[in-house]
Amino acid sequence: MDLFGFGQFLKFEECIRHLATRLALNEQWEYSDPAKELAEGNNAANFPLPVLRNYLEHTFRKVKSEDKIVYTPDKNFACFNTGLVTPNLEDIFAFFELNKFNNPRAPYFFKAFIKKSDIEFLIHFSQNQPESANYFDQPALLLFNPKLQLIPNIDHIIQDNKGRFPEPLRQAPDREIRSRLMGAIDDISKRVRINYKIAIPQFYDNKFQLLLPLYLVDNTKPDLALVVEKINENTYSAWTCLTMGMAYNNARLIVSPHSEWLKP
Structure with missing residues (x-):
């Protein structure tokens, strides 16, 4: 219901x-x-x-x-x-x-x-007050672990999300999109290992995931949010990306994000 x-x-x-x-x-x-x-x-x-x-x-x-x-x-x-x-x-x-x-x-x-x-x-x-939703049973999932490797599925990200890419890339050949995407993921993978607070938790489909900004066109403003999910004790996987609005929607379910990069 x-x-x-x-x-x-x-x-x-x-x-x-x-x-x-x-x-x-x-x-x-x-x-x-x-x-x-x-x-x-x-x-x-x-x-x-x-x-x-x-x-x-x-x-x-x-x-x-x-x-x-x-x-x-x-x-x-x-x-x-x-x-x-x-x-x-x-x-x-x-x-x-x-x-x-x-x-x-x-x-x-x-x-x-x-x-x-x-x-x-x-x-x-007053005698039976409703409690708020609980998202904090597994607090470790809300933080990025720099010891884990991040393995993105580049083909899947491009094929399923081309319409979400910024306009300059939407009509570009897959080869160019792949190059930009791999460069942006490599860059943010290094940055988040230095500052784990860059990763913002989201709740989607009854699962906790993390969001990372992807700078594909403008180095000062992210174009997409990469969705990162913990697969096992050694690995994060990334299969999709979201618009800023979609990412903010999912992140706001947990708390109001106070972030330099994620805005609605």
Whole structure:
């Protein structure tokens, strides 16, 4: 079950805009260049506040998988912890009421995003407060280990992601793309071994992976994010790359990335 299969939303865009601008701690929830994201195959750029929408949908799936959606004893109300906070660091929850229209496709009706001190929350959930999603059972996976070798699958990266490459390379021969890509991966492999904080963790398909910036055209601004996954105790593999927006979406599920290179 996904978020929209659990709760019926009226004016979803207005709801999340209120959350972003009036309730939650300020974050960048829009892509800095939506047209570029669309051109590179990121269809999420069609939606308003795409980073926040993605965050809420995936957070719901995670808390549901962890059995952290909380219900009142009579099942008339439900609530989950969004993982977001107010500027004063109060937890923010998504609050639902049983759908009186008996809609099998959405058993609950979304009421509001509410903070911990809200009277509705205190009345129904002060004795059983929903916990936030947990991404920290294996903290070692969130850090790059410089002792492991990184082996990229260059052919697969090019064949499956050519539309995500920057415009100057999209029409270039594979030979030129291969040369640029191998050079960029070699460069970032050396840099991340000097500074492991360059690697940013992401959560995708119920797995932890790491993101590394690839500078293919401009040495001051990354063009793509290389997805790196630990295969065994000796090896990282890289099979794909993401646009900056896609990478930020996945990284934001864990924490708000404070990085010099990864921006939405």
